[in-house]
Amino acid sequence: MKTNSGSLLVVDDDQYILEAMADYLRSLGHRTETSLTCLDAIERLKEFPFQVVVCDVNLPDQDGFHLLEWAKENAPDTAVIMLTGYGTIESAVEAIRLGAFEYLTKPVIDEELSLAIERCLDQRQVVEENKTLKAQLDQRFGLANIVGQDYKMQKMFDLIESVADTRTTVLILGENGTGKTMTARAIHQLSDRCNQPFVEVACGALPDSLLESELFGHKAGSFTGATHDKIGKFLQADGGTLFLDEIATASPSLQVKLLRVLQDHEFEAVGDNKTHTVDIRLILATNQNLEDMVAKGEFRQDLYYRINVITLTQPALRERMSDIPLLIEHYLKVYNEQIGKSIKGFDASAIQAMLKYSWPGNVRELINVIERSVVLTKGEYIRVHDLPEQIRQEQAYALSADNRMGTGSLKTALANPERQIIIEALEANGWNRQNTAKALGINRTTLYKKMKKYDIDFEKQLMH
Numbered sequence: 071m072k073t074n075s076g077s078l079l080v081v082d083d084d085q086y087i088l089e090a091m092a093d094y095l096r097s098l099g100h101r102t103e104t105s106l107t108c109l110d111a112i113e114r115l116k117e118f119p120f121q122v123v124v125c126d127v128n129l130p131d132q133d134g135f136h137l138l139e140w141a142k143e144n145a146p147d148t149a150v151i152m153l154t155g156y157g158t159i160e161s162a163v164e165a166i167r168l169g170a171f172e173y174l175t176k177p178v179i180d181e182e183l184s185l186a187i188e189r190c191l192d193q194r195q196v197v198e199e200n201k202t203l204k205a206q207l208d209q210r211f212g213l214a215n216i217v218g219q220d221y222k223m224q225k226m227f228d229l230i231e232s233v234a235d236t237r238t239t240v241l242i243l244g245e246n247g248t249g250k251t252m253t254a255r256a257i258h259q260l261s262d263r264c265n266q267p268f269v270e271v272a273c274g275a276l277p278d279s280l281l282e283s284e285l286f287g288h289k290a291g292s293f294t295g296a297t298h299d300k301i302g303k304f305l306q307a308d309g310g311t312l313f314l315d316e317i318a319t320a321s322p323s324l325q326v327k328l329l330r331v332l333q334d335h336e337f338e339a340v341g342d343n344k345t346h347t348v349d350i351r352l353i354l355a356t357n358q359n360l361e362d363m364v365a366k367g368e369f370r371q372d373l374y375y376r377i378n379v380i381t382l383t384q385p386a387l388r389e390r391m392s393d394i395p396l397l398i399e400h401y402l403k404v405y406n407e408q409i410g411k412s413i414k415g416f417d418a419s420a421i422q423a424m425l426k427y428s429w430p431g432n433v434r435e436l437i438n439v440i441e442r443s444v445v446l447t448k449g450e451y452i453r454v455h456d457l458p459e460q461i462r463q464e465q466a467y468a469l470s471a472d473n474r475m476g477t478g479s480l481k482t483a484l485a486n487p488e489r490q491i492i493i494e495a496l497e498a499n500g501w502n503r504q505n506t507a508k509a510l511g512i513n514r515t516t517l518y519k520k521m522k523k524y525d526i527d528f529e530k531q532l533m534h
């Protein structure tokens with residue numbers, strides 16, 4: 071029995087030859103059926119998606135090319151091997167032109183036939199494997215994994231689909247944790263660049279001096295610490311998509327360089343005068359109001375016009391509360407599997423509390439709450455008292471804010487606990503920014519900004 075056996079349909083008007091071929095192919099382990107005419111073969115193909123059709127050119131009703139054309143149009147996954155008469159080179163050319171996988175000249179030698187079929191089946195297997203891999207990627211990064219039935223999300227999906235297959239620059243707006251990165255990935259995954267790199271840069275997480283070399287690369291010796299040549303993200307993303315998150319943090323000099331790449335697709339690495347040309351689809355994201363920043367002179371107007379071609383606005387979670395139960399269901403499954411638990415769900419009052427909460431950290435915060443609850447809950451259902459303090463207390467907290475203010479302003483009263491919370495979280499996570507941000511349900515950039523705002527000791531952080 072052959073390992074790569076397939077389903078075959080053999081079509082020939084000579085019953086003797088037909089049966090001889092079929093017997094031979096069956097002896098190799100292929101599931102083989104036969105047909106004497108073109109129209110009968112078409113009927114069989116309508117009923118069953120044979121992997122390979124072996125077809126003589128000369129058939130009594132219509133010629134084999136008709137069957138080939140029909141199969142290309144209606145059964146594109148079926149490979150066709152044409153059998154042409156000896157010396158009829160035109161038929162062979164026609165067979166290939168019409169999309170036959172291969173042609174063999176009659177009389178057909180058994181070995182030749184079995185090898186041609188094997189090649190068909192091998193190629194089919196590769197195509198199938200590619201399809202599966204692509205489907206897995208689509209599942210992981212495409213629309214399939216973005217949860218959202220709210221009409222705002224449905225509108226987003228439509229936009230994502232219509233912009234994906236273009237090279238147009240896309241600007242994604244939205245608060246932290248709303249899914250901007252996920253959307254950028256989905257656009258890439260649905261585009262014709264999906265087999266090329268998707269490169270992401272969190273602009274806000276790097277100081278200006280390093281960001282420029284991260285993006286454009288640098289030449290060894292161009293600044294202290296540049297011990298070797300570095301390839302920047304623009305070159306890494308050549309042919310694919312470059313996603314620049316937190317674009318509002320770009321310094322004025324970086325904005326100039328970005329404008330040039332957007333206009334001319336050209337740039338130079340830091341400390342180098344060699345010009346590189348790249349083919350990149352740029353997606354940018356920000357949680358800031360760029361229009362305001364332009365008005366205040368903090369963001370270049372010409373760059374803003376360049377990047378504000380297609381804008382997608384990611385809705386905050388509180389603007390699409392009806393998606394919360396769906397997100398809960400989705401991520402409960404994810405974490406049950408990941409942590410090895412079988413928690414059945416959140417009980418009604420826990421869901422109520424989650425629906426009342428305002429989710430300032432959006433979906434990222436919701437996911438952290440679900441993960442935390444799955445880890446900590448001992449019972450079958452997650453109850454209100456299993457939820458983090460901020461969700462249980464939000465209303466009470468808001469009501470008592472006035473009382474806690476004392477003589478200071480509301481802003482100070484609210485800021486002090488935040489500074490304290492951040493310091494405690496940093497301590498608890500060994501001053502590791504990534505882990506701290508995760509624990510707080512914010513991203514690294516937000517943490518970095520808040521540390522700056524509250525003047526939290528950076529040197530201490532660097533020592534860790």
Ligand SMILES: Nc1ncnc2c1ncn2[C@@H]1O[C@H](COP(=O)(O)OP(=O)(O)OP(=O)(O)O)[C@@H](O)[C@H]1O
Binds near residue numbers: 218
């Ligand atoms: N609609 C959604 N369905 C499922 N998961 C989502 C959805 N939106 C966001 N997420 C998840 O929430 C988390 C945060 O999303 P993402 O990183 O895309 O947000 P973001 O807006 O880029 O955040 P930031 O601005 O802080 O970088 C990710 O784990 C992402 O997978």
